[in-house]
Amino acid sequence: MERSAVKEVLGLLKKAEKAVAGKEITAEKESRCFDALSQLKYIPLTAETLVSSNAGKLLRPWRNYPNKKIRDLASTVYESWAKRLAAARKNQFLGEAKKTPTSALKSQEANRELIRGKLHQGLCMVLEETEEGDITRELVEASDPVGVALRVEEALFNNWGPGRLDNHWKYRSLCFNIKDPRNPDFRRKVLVGQVEPERIAGLMGRTRLEMARTRAEMASNQLQAEYERFEEISDRRRLIADTQKATTDQFKCGKCGKRETTYYQLQTRSADEPMTSYITCVSCQNRWKS
Ligand SMILES: [Zn+2]
Known part of the structure; x- marks a missing residue:
């Protein structure tokens, strides 16, 4: 998986270069180049392979390309890669290292990186799942999967503390849900910012009811609608027992x-x-929520 991701990244960089090769630069050529570079965002690379593949070095010159659209895109991708690397390196070198033994910290950082990678992989699935012409396509294309994965992981870590995928049910459940093939709605919402990173961290409460709600929120839209109906029915039952409807x-x-x-x-x-x-x-007995 990783090796093919590297291959894909290097392939896209080469494709971008080929697109604008030759003396005469046309808008069509530059548009092909832009397309190749924008696909870079959706390749699930880990921080480790970013280093070993040299992809950053190859991308760097594009930040000075004459066409502003291409230049800006390259800068965006480059910056999110740089942030990803910085996040992976941070704890190994900064202040906290004094308090925590290095090996424990290294293992913690490896876990965090693993979680970032899973989140990023899930978010990268969204582009393929959004058809051309879909109303969210533009939002998806403009999104930054690497940056979102970083922000989500950061929010989780701040809220839940360190946790390994194999022994922390919240991390495990989230990483499962974001990559669940039957659940494209959740990752799309996360990617385009409809569900804020802080909210995801807050989603997983402790009580049984909150857990049920979390599952419903992460589940597909269809399941969510079913859950809401169920909730509404039980709400109504409770209501009939102890509340009088108000007229207004x-x-x-x-x-x-x-x-x-x-x-x-x-x-x-x-x-x-x-x-x-x-x-x-x-x-007319019409019912609605407000
Ligand atoms: Zn009416």
Whole structure:
């Protein structure tokens, strides 16, 4: 896997170079070059292979290329690779080393790098899973899988502390979910920033209910919808037992336009988020959430 990733990176760099070879540079040639370079973002390289492949050195000159679009793209990719390397090296050389024995730190850093690699691999799957013409395609193409993988891992580490994939269920579960072939929605949301890194770390709570919600959130959209329905049903059951619906003219029915509604409110997410209102139109029985 790693060897083929290196091969692919070197192949793309060569392709970019070939695209703009010759004296006459056309827009079409530069567009081919841009395409080759932009694919670099979606190749799951580890920090280690970044060093051994010399890919950074080969990419560096593109940051001075006359065409600004190509120049900017090369800079973005180069910077995210550099950050990736810096993250992998950080703990081995910086202050913390005094407190923790070097071998323990090395093993911790190796684990962190492993997790970054898994996250990056998952995020790289998104491009292939998003068809041309899909409304999110542009967002996906503009995204930075390396940078996102780094930010997510950093957030996890800050929230969960050190953990190995084989003995820490949160890390294991997340790395499984982000690469799960049946779950493309989750990684796409993470990649395009719909789910913030801090939120992912916060997703995994301790209580049983929170764990169930986490699973639902990470599961595919379809599963999520099923879960929400289930949640709504049990909410309603509870409600019938102990709450009286309130009547209000605060909401306008989208179906019949009248303002005669009953509603109840529930805390469906975490306590610091606003309550969800479940509204029913008195005249046409239309139901919606707000
Ligand atoms: Zn209505």
